[in-house]
Amino acid sequence: MPAQRSPQTAQTARPAPLPAGTRLLHIGPHKTGTTSIQGALFGAKETMPAYGVEFPAASRHPMQAVLAACSRGGMIGDTTPTERHWQQFVEQVAAGGRKTSVISSEFFADAPDDATIERVVEQLGGARVHVLVTLRPLAKIMPSQWQQYVQNGLRMGYEEWLEHMLRKAPYEKPNPSFWRRHRHDRLVERWVRVVGADRVTVVVVDDRDREGLMRTFEALLGLPDKLLQPVPDTANRSLTLAETEMLRNLNKEFRGNGLPDELYSKLIRNGAVMHMKNACSPTSRDVKISTPGWAVEAAAGIGAEMAERITAMGVRVLGDPALLSAVPKPAASDGGEEPRMAPEVAAQALYGALAAVAEAGAGRPGARGVHQTSSRELVRVLGHRCLKRLRRH
Structure with a gap:
């Protein structure tokens, strides 16, 4: 039996392109490089068709359509998305014909049940759909996700919020969407139940390689190296x-x-x-949001459990799963x-x-x-x- 490749080898190897005609469905979840990759894909929208790849969206992120498909309301005070938003997007995807296409929205991770996932997959291409999940360590996701919840009306302080998310069962208040999105093993499992392990790829994002995620998307889509480039987006920056x-x-x-x-x-x-x-x-000079040590350790423990379960599912994993349980060093300013x-x-x-x-x-x-x-x-x-x-x- 040939020796298995180590995670480090898998991380540096360029993955083979998906079959022509694939509909690559990137489901996030939130805070895993989604905005960056969406900006790069939209920026290359006019160039990719020359290589047989379509980005079937009129904007960087078809958020309204995906919120409607996943039966989610909009942000606080915004107009509620309708089924028409979703159907218009499905029509845009279908217009790509037999070409390879790429669809990206972190709100697919909020799909409430298997029936919703089945409907999304069927309407976006059925057997042509290949699901891509991008993951980062929980310890890096938590502060960013908390400040995003605050931007949507949350009034709870960070440490109290962490207590609810990590120590107070059933861990659903005040934001039940957090573990729906970020219990990553269960997220992957839900989509595997619908499409099968052979049609799911998990990418563990390494923050030390700032453009690594773009290179992975290029490889999977059969695009030339460096075609996808970062697009500055100050509106998406995290708050101090x-x-x-x-x-x-x-x-x-x-x-x-x-x-x-x-x-x-x-x-x-x-x-x-x-x-x-x-x-x-x-x-x-600005103070960043700092996660207390007890929460970092708890997140690392959960990350180790998730990495083990995801690896056992038989899905393709690109990157080093050990990163999901790594304990980041405290920032120099954490005083x-x-x-x-x-x-x-x-x-x-x-x-x-x-x-x-x-x-x-x-x-x-x-x-x-x-x-x-x-x-x-x-x-x-x-x-x-x-x-x-x-x-x-």
Whole structure:
């Protein structure tokens, strides 16, 4: 019997391309390089057809369509996706004919049951579908996922949230989606039940190789090396600890005063937070979100269990499964520093909220854009509109 390749050898070997005509379905989950690969695929959308590969989406991420397919509502305050979103996307995929195509959305990981997975697979190509799962260590996912939940209204602090996720059975409050997405062995198992182990590939992402995931996608799709390139996306950056704490406390005030969800979507997430992330980049002085040692150890233990179970399923694993249980070294800045937000960052967040209110009326005849309005008038307009909304509710 030939000797098995070590994980390190498997990690560096270039995988063979999938059969022509495959529909490569990348299901995430969240915080495993999904936004980066989606940006690179969309950036190469016009180039890939020359190599027989289609990216059948009108935008970087067909989020509305996938949310509808997985029976999930949108982000807080956003319009609920409809079945029509999904059917339009299915039609776009079908238009690719017999070409190889690649579909990517981390929200496929939220599929609630086997019946939903079966429907998704059947409508996207049935036997042509090959599922790709990208994984990172839980210890690296947890802080990023917590601040993302805060961007959608969470009011719980990080350490309390970790207590609920890791120590308080049934580990579902306040975010039941966390383990649905990030108990990775069960996630892989659900999709294996539908498509079979031979049509599932798991990629363990190595953060030391910043472009390794793109090279893996190129190999599986039969694309030339370096065709996929990173696309900067400041709107997707993680928040610093100070920014997250500012937003978390704002969430408390928002909920405490009973304001409507649509205001949160427009003024906070798509106004204050979006403008702040686009206008300001973290510096070396900013304190990052730090995971306490007990939680890192717990995450590493769960990671070891997941790696063992995934390996035993018979799926193809690219990368080193041992990375899923590695304990990261504490960052040099993890010294209990007080998180402080720079005044200019707070100003950009406030301006983003003001701009969102002003832009809400830009579609009316004679309306002026934000940059045509004086600061005094912008404040007056903001106050008037907020008072009207509060009286209405």
